[in-house]
Amino acid sequence: YGAASGEQTNSAAEQLRSEILRSLAPDNIPSALKGVAIGSPALTKKAVFDGHADTVGACVDACSDARAARWVLTLISDLLREDSSCFSIFEEALSKQVNLNQKLTAIITRQGTEQYVADKAAWLLSSIIGNAPRFFTDAEIRSFVETLQRSSSVCSELGVLDALVNVLKADNFRALLWKMPGVSEIVTTVSVQNAPTPYIYKCICALWLL
Numbered sequence: 001y002g003a004a005s006g007e008q009t010n011s012a013a014e015q016l017r018s019e020i021l022r023s024l025a026p027d028n029i030p031s032a033l034k035g036v037a038i039g040s041p042a043l044t045k046k047a048v049f050d051g052h053a054d055t056v057g058a059c060v061d062a063c064s065d066a067r068a069a070r071w072v073l074t075l076i077s078d079l080l081r082e083d084s085s086c087f088s089i090f091e092e093a094l095s096k097q098v099n100l101n102q103k104l105t106a107i108i109t110r111q112g113t114e115q116y117v118a119d120k121a122a123w124l125l126s127s128i129i130g131n132a133p134r135f136f137t138d139a140e141i142r143s144f145v146e147t148l149q150r151s152s153s154v155c156s157e158l159g160v161l162d163a164l165v166n167v168l169k170a171d172n173f174r175a176l177l178w179k180m181p182g183v184s185e186i187v188t189t190v191s192v193q194n195a196p197t198p199y200i201y202k203c204i205c206a207l208w209l210l
Contacts, residue, residue, distance in 0.1 A: 029072060038075045063121070069117045087128065095135070108147060115156050119155050119158075160186070161202045
């Protein structure tokens with residue numbers, strides 16, 4: 001792991017996030033989100049999605065636009081970090097056949113996707129897997145992890161590790177994931193002298209989950 005590049009990536013992501021928080025919502029987001037700010041209370045944001053699986057799908061579809069993707073994925077990831085009960089929104093969407101796996105993977109692999117957006121999409125999909133594993137198959141987990149590891153993925157090293165740790169939280173996929181080529185090496189070959197603190201912390205979390 002390149003310490004300098006890792007620190008630069010984190011700094012760039014934090015700067016971009018600050019810009020997104022200060023910006024107005026893009027015009028091309030789903031109408032249900034208009035008037036909702038990223039900094040709105042979790043209950044306000046949850047009410048927009050609760051019982052509206054079509055809104056969840058529309059939000060992810062809107063991420064085909066770079067500016068909308070930044071805004072939507074920041075809003076959703078903030079919501080889930082603020083209130084983990086909101087994962088029920090995505091369980092409902094999955095139960096109604098909204099293919100979040102396909103939609104979010106497409107964002108990660110799309111040519112021209114910026115690293116911030118790819119990391120957010122990977123975090124979101126992996127977090128949904130970790131919290132609602134019954135909606136995913138072994139084959140889908142393998143495909144997702146292989147996507148993260150391929151050179152075509154624009155995720156940062158920390159973004160990949162973050163996603164892997166989220167998947168490890170799912171008991172029924174833990175052994176499968178750990179046996180996949182390259183996964184254990186990502187966690188166990190980190191240089192504690194050179195890697196950024198957040199990366200080392202995530203490696204420790206991964207080992208603790210085993």
